[in-house]
Amino acid sequence: xxxxxxxxxxxxxxxxxxxxxxxVVRELKxxxxxxxxxxxxxxxxxxxxxxxxxTHLTGTEVDLFVAFPPDLPREDLELRGLALGELLERRxxxxxxxxxxxxxxxxxxxxxxxxxxVQDATQRMSAVDRTPLHADxxxxxxAEDQADEVRLLKAWTQGVGVYGAEAKVRGFSGxxxxxxxxxxxxxRAVLEASLGWSRGQKIELDRAATKEFTEALVVVDxxxxxxxxxxxVSLDQLATFVHAAREYLRGPSERFxxxxxxxxxxxxxxxALAKRRGTGLIAVAIRAPAVTEDVLYPQLRKAHGALExxxxxxxxxxxxxxFDVADEEALFLFxxxxxxxxxxxxxxxxxxxxxxxxxxVEKWTDDRRTLSGPFITGDRWxxxxxxxxxxxxxxxxxxAKGLSLGKDLEKxxxxxxxxxxxxxxxxAPYAPAWTRLLDxxxxxxx
Amino acid sequence: xxxxxxxxxxxxxxxxxxxxxxxVVRELKxxxxxxxxxxxxxxxxxxxxxxxxxTHLTGTEVDLFVAFPPDLPREDLELRGLALGELLERRxxxxxxxxxxxxxxxxxxxxxxxxxxVQDATQRMSAVDRTPLHADxxxxxxAEDQADEVRLLKAWTQGVGVYGAEAKVRGFSGxxxxxxxxxxxxxRAVLEASLGWSRGQKIELDRAATKEFTEALVVVDxxxxxxxxxxxVSLDQLATFVHAAREYLRGPSERFxxxxxxxxxxxxxxxALAKRRGTGLIAVAIRAPAVTEDVLYPQLRKAHGALExxxxxxxxxxxxxxFDVADEEALFLFxxxxxxxxxxxxxxxxxxxxxxxxxxVEKWTDDRRTLSGPFITGDRWxxxxxxxxxxxxxxxxxxAKGLSLGKDLEKxxxxxxxxxxxxxxxxAPYAPAWTRLLDxxxxxxx
Numbered sequence: 001x002x003x004x005x006x007x008x009x010x011x012x013x014x015x016x017x018x019x020x021x022x023x024v025v026r027e028l029k030x031x032x033x034x035x036x037x038x039x040x041x042x043x044x045x046x047x048x049x050x051x052x053x054x055t056h057l058t059g060t061e062v063d064l065f066v067a068f069p070p071d072l073p074r075e076d077l078e079l080r081g082l083a084l085g086e087l088l089e090r091r092x093x094x095x096x097x098x099x100x101x102x103x104x105x106x107x108x109x110x111x112x113x114x115x116x117x118v119q120d121a122t123q124r125m126s127a128v129d130r131t132p133l134h135a136d137x138x139x140x141x142x143a144e145d146q147a148d149e150v151r152l153l154k155a156w157t158q159g160v161g162v163y164g165a166e167a168k169v170r171g172f173s174g175x176x177x178x179x180x181x182x183x184x185x186x187x188r189a190v191l192e193a194s195l196g197w198s199r200g201q202k203i204e205l206d207r208a209a210t211k212e213f214t215e216a217l218v219v220v221d222x223x224x225x226x227x228x229x230x231x232x233v234s235l236d237q238l239a240t241f242v243h244a245a246r247e248y249l250r251g252p253s254e255r256f257x258x259x260x261x262x263x264x265x266x267x268x269x270x271x272a273l274a275k276r277r278g279t280g281l282i283a284v285a286i287r288a289p290a291v292t293e294d295v296l297y298p299q300l301r302k303a304h305g306a307l308e309x310x311x312x313x314x315x316x317x318x319x320x321x322x323f324d325v326a327d328e329e330a331l332f333l334f335x336x337x338x339x340x341x342x343x344x345x346x347x348x349x350x351x352x353x354x355x356x357x358x359x360x361v362e363k364w365t366d367d368r369r370t371l372s373g374p375f376i377t378g379d380r381w382x383x384x385x386x387x388x389x390x391x392x393x394x395x396x397x398x399x400a401k402g403l404s405l406g407k408d409l410e411k412x413x414x415x416x417x418x419x420x421x422x423x424x425x426x427x428a429p430y431a432p433a434w435t436r437l438l439d440x441x442x443x444x445x446x
Numbered sequence: 447x448x449x450x451x452x453x454x455x456x457x458x459x460x461x462x463x464x465x466x467x468x469x470v471v472r473e474l475k476x477x478x479x480x481x482x483x484x485x486x487x488x489x490x491x492x493x494x495x496x497x498x499x500x501t502h503l504t505g506t507e508v509d510l511f512v513a514f515p516p517d518l519p520r521e522d523l524e525l526r527g528l529a530l531g532e533l534l535e536r537r538x539x540x541x542x543x544x545x546x547x548x549x550x551x552x553x554x555x556x557x558x559x560x561x562x563x564v565q566d567a568t569q570r571m572s573a574v575d576r577t578p579l580h581a582d583x584x585x586x587x588x589a590e591d592q593a594d595e596v597r598l599l600k601a602w603t604q605g606v607g608v609y610g611a612e613a614k615v616r617g618f619s620g621x622x623x624x625x626x627x628x629x630x631x632x633x634r635a636v637l638e639a640s641l642g643w644s645r646g647q648k649i650e651l652d653r654a655a656t657k658e659f660t661e662a663l664v665v666v667d668x669x670x671x672x673x674x675x676x677x678x679v680s681l682d683q684l685a686t687f688v689h690a691a692r693e694y695l696r697g698p699s700e701r702f703x704x705x706x707x708x709x710x711x712x713x714x715x716x717x718a719l720a721k722r723r724g725t726g727l728i729a730v731a732i733r734a735p736a737v738t739e740d741v742l743y744p745q746l747r748k749a750h751g752a753l754e755x756x757x758x759x760x761x762x763x764x765x766x767x768x769f770d771v772a773d774e775e776a777l778f779l780f781x782x783x784x785x786x787x788x789x790x791x792x793x794x795x796x797x798x799x800x801x802x803x804x805x806x807v808e809k810w811t812d813d814r815r816t817l818s819g820p821f822i823t824g825d826r827w828x829x830x831x832x833x834x835x836x837x838x839x840x841x842x843x844x845x846a847k848g849l850s851l852g853k854d855l856e857k858x859x860x861x862x863x864x865x866x867x868x869x870x871x872x873x874a875p876y877a878p879a880w881t882r883l884l885d886x887x888x889x890x891x892x
């Protein structure tokens with residue numbers, strides 16, 4: 001456990017930091033209460049998140065919720081929440097289900113979020129109303145010496161690359177880490193338990209599921225049987241967690257908590273690697289729209305799928321691919337098995353016995369695009385046509401803009417979509433993204 | 447019907463030919479009977495085939511069966527049959543289920559085949575014992591004016607390229623043509639009826655099927671409900687028949703009966719065509735083993751499938767292919783979408799949760815062939831390896847001989863298999879075979 005002792009010394013807030021956090025929280029609650037009184041608003045500030053539960057890492061942010069009565073119209077809730085947010089400096093308005101404020105108070109990052117006061121999760125009126133209940137649940141059950149176990153699990157998942165439920169990561173949230181420690185007792189016990197998990201693994205604490213979940217990992221929310229706390233966890237990330245756990249237990253090392261940063265390959269190295277692999281490299285770049293990561297990433301994922309489907313559908317087999325953001329561009333990188341195809345493409349028609357077979361034959365006989373046929377293969381009509389685009393590059397240039405790429409990305413694509421193939425695709429600003437695609441080592445192996 | 451009148455004038459034997467045929471048959475029967483008497487063998491010569499039924503085309507052969515009693519040992523049946531075959535000139539010993547003799551008698555081609563005398567098909571002891579019953583069935587039912595209808599159907603299927611049940615053609619036998627005319631009355635009525643056929647079409651005459659048939663076309667043998675007279679007809683050939691029927695009925699022409707011979711493209715034309723199509727052309731050549739076509743063609747079909755499977759399995763997508771025989775070589779021609787592939791190939795392993803996942807990871811970590819990985823894709827292990835052969839040519843050179851190619855072909859392949867790619871594949875002796883692959887026109891369209 002020497003490794004974990006060393007890690008805790010690095011991730012646990014110092015006594016000074018704790019003192020400062022306490023002051024920040026106390027002062028903010030006072031100032032919120034003062035504003036509420038001045039305005040005559042009935043509401044109560046509630047500390048939530050990891051600071052409330054004492055499971056925070058050093059450098060944490062403070063999450064301050066303000067609970068309003070359930071009969072307050074939503075519009076007023078939002079306006080009042082934003083008004084309270086003005087207590088913060090360098091603030092930005094954020095959007096989830098409703099707007100809230102993120103900013104700074106005496107050097108500490110703070111979120112001030114309005115919510116409705118509810119007694120249990122079934123009464124909730126907005127997506128964040130459960131959060132104070134989560135804080136209560138954990139705080140009431142976590143033994144004093146388990147806080148450090150949660151800290152270890154959070155830091156470890158972060159190092160392994162699977163921390164955070166946000167769209168960019170699709171991994172393990174802080175609350176999920178807390179529940180896993182509650183369920184299994186200790187950091188190492190969570191890792192050990194995970195060796196027995198598989199796709200669709202279901203974990204329940206005090207409350208049974210009230211519905212069927214289909215996600216890769218299911219951890220039923222103990223304050224709401226209809227919610228999967230692990231719903232964000234993708235299959236890849238779950239598999240990475242389990243593999244990392246096996247490796248860590250076999251040889252614990254600080255590397256898992258603090259991996260070396262990925263060193264980008266140079267353009268020259270990338271070119272040599274591309275030559276060695278023999279594949280075709282293509283980059284599609286779209287100016288990134290000015291939206292938050294949680295709005296952007298689902299669109300990146302959708303666009304990436306649409307581009308890959310287009311390539312595969314037209315015969316350009318994809319060996320590997322990823323999306324990324326670099327230099328204010330959304331990047332879609334494809335490593336193609338076949339970047340160019342013959343001019344001829346076979347188009348299969350209906351069986352010769354069906355009624356509309358005649359239409360197929362009439363359509364393609366002497367058509368401008370027909371190279372040969374229609375002819376019979378098996379019991380179907382087929383025809384050899386001239387392929388529209390014989391390179392993946394041409395195909396993407398001609399058709400990528402017409403795909404469903406997500407609202408903001410689609411708008412941006414119409415004006416800014418660029419396709420690069422071969423050496424131009426390997427330009428310096430894209431080198432880190434290509435490195436992330438081609439360097440398959442796990443973070444702790446770097 | 448002017449077309450069909452003209453055709454009949456060409457395909458119906460002349461009065462002189464008929465007179466000659468009658469003499470050949472009468473003399474042969476007499477000479478067989480004389481030999482049988484001399485040897486003291488109990489048996490009876492029976493004329494079968496199209497001459498017996500009066501449905502023969504000009505230039506036909508004569509099929510003379512000799513029916514022995516069922517208690518004769520098979521060995522004696524074979525020896526006696528071959529002894530009778532010595533009545534023929536320029537004779538050759540043929541092999542089906544048992545040996546028989548093919549040769550010439552007074553300028554007419556003749557087969558002398560021994561069989562067992564049976565009353566109905568259920569008693570049959572060898573594959574040919576049904577044949578005299580077929581002759582009886584047709585002769586007893588075919589109206590005088592229907593013989594010409596059979597002649598038209600035979601000549602038409604021949605012209606269209608679907609005549610003959612042999613392995614090379616997989617089409618319509620003479621007996622099948624006769625049954626179709628019996629069923630539908632006239633040549634044109636058969637064609638009209640075929641417009642309503644589809645895959646698995648089942649036709650019964652006087653006898654219902656006594657089992658389930660799975661072939662493309664099912665015509666239940668009226669003298670044996672357990673036999674499909676159309677069992678040889680492939681799906682392609684059935685579809686071609688139906689399409690040709692539709693075209694013929696729309697515009698009857700002698701072209702269907704007597705198509706122009708396919709004119710081979712020159713090597714220069716083939717090269718230009720290959721360039722225009724952009725595909726990769728590969729020819730695999732094996733010295734043809736000295737066996738009959740009915741032995742060779744099933745092996746060609748098997749070998750062709752094995753070669754194509756190998757290519758596809760290793761990622762070399764096949765656009766089109768055919769097998770052929772040219773200049774005493776068995777030829778396997780492939781038009782490839784992708785004749786060359788990158789050096790890297792992804793090899794997918796087990797899900798990370800299964801017991802043998804560890805073995806996969808251990809096997810490929812630091813293996814000589816590993817380019818990167820093992821890494822996780824979805825919930826599976828994967829690894830990028832160096833591909834064994836990056837061209838279809840190299841793959842075939844390395845692996846084709848190890849495939850299951852059919853007994854005789856396999857033996858020949860071990861010593862004589864050659865692989866040609868690109869220009870060398872388009873050499874002059876192979877030009878007709880390449881033309882048959884690339885010129886997709888139907889015979890009547892030439």
